[in-house]
Amino acid sequence: MDGSCTDDQSTTTETTSTVAAPVTTPPLIGSGGSVVLDLEGGLEAESRKLPSSRFKGVVPQPNGRWGAQIYEKHQRVWLGTFNEEHEAAKAYDTAVQRFRGRDAVTNFKPLPADTDEAGLEASFLNSHSKAEIVDMLRKHTYNDELEQSKRSCSLHKTPFTDGFRSGHQLVNAREQLFEKTVTPSDVGKLNRLVIPKQHAEKHFPLQNGSTSKGVLLHFEDIGMKVWRFRYSYWNSSQSYVLTKGWSRFVKEKNLKAGDIVSFQRSTGPDKQLYIDWKVKNGSGGRQEKSEIGTSFHGYRVGLLFSCDELIWGYD
């Protein structure tokens, strides 16, 4: 039935590219189509032909997913595979801007240029090699890296951010590692939190020997309470997880599915790890009593970040 592609047939909006791309996709394939034999075995009209994407740089994969690719110097550069067609299209957009410059033709980009955001992303792109950008795209970590880049340099125009150079008030500067919106099972009776593979491997690499038995990680929360979680890799589900100790965190913070947990790490030599959480976005303020009085902490870690270019602690 509907199994075949999700032919929304263009929702118009998709062709918002700057200049070209006025048409994208012939409205409808030649109805008459000249294709003499359409009926054949007719079992699955799908099994034979692949969907064919409406987006530039996007190609269908046999398993229903989407691949992104860009060409340079006569050869293809693979940008990875994605579940959603538009994700692949966005990956292409990112790549094409890094490869061909600011005003290359994209699938979406030319959205209301955020003036500021655009500049930040542009500098982010240029501060990385093509290979690095491609790598991020293939690993699906581009957005995280970009966000992190934005945070580290809040170097606006303000010449002096008074209040900061207090000399001794300089608390631990942290960098955001990643966030995860917890699933029902993360806060359920399985007593474990699955850490998305790409983040786990990047930030919490397990040593060869530790893979099976795992390690004990220490995290400090907003109230300076230290949490210890067993971190290991589960071969059965092939996933990285926080197990022992996790359920207590869920209980104390009263975490619910949809809430977001965030992991940070000190940028200093200590490499101290931090954990924080916030209630699901738009969750009309579900504030449980939470005896600990944590009531609501605005997730302000973002303000504590340091920028590599800002040197402060050098006594």
Next chain:
DNA sequence: ATTTGTGTTGAG
């Protein structure tokens, strides 16, 4: 057993 992504080709 699946999935990725490369080899290759033909069209634009």
Next chain:
DNA sequence: TCAACACAAATG
């Protein structure tokens, strides 16, 4: 340059 298609290399 680009995507369609086939299928081998890579992964699980």
